[in-house]
Amino acid sequence: MLRLGLLLLILPLFVLMGVYFWELNDVRECALIQEGHWDYLAGTCRETPQPFVPWVERQPWLVNGGMLLSLAGAVMCLLGLYVKRR
DSSP, X not given: OHHHHHHHHHHHHHHHHHHHHHHHHHHXXXXXXXXXXXXTTTTEEESSOOOOOOHHXXXXXXXXXXXXXXXXXXXXXXXXXXSOOO
């Protein structure tokens, strides 16, 4: 149970960071190379300024689900450390 808990604790965080930095790469390319403005809802580079939309509003299932999986992993780790091995 401890190994599965550690996997559930750490893996969702790496997935969230990977998806976040993938999008950040696109945003920076749009702003620095194409000299445009990133449209967060459409995921494209535009010529006119676009409003900022937080990631938790665009991907609520990914963010909240990842955090719930991490919390479940933390609980499993605590239970795995608490229960004696046979």
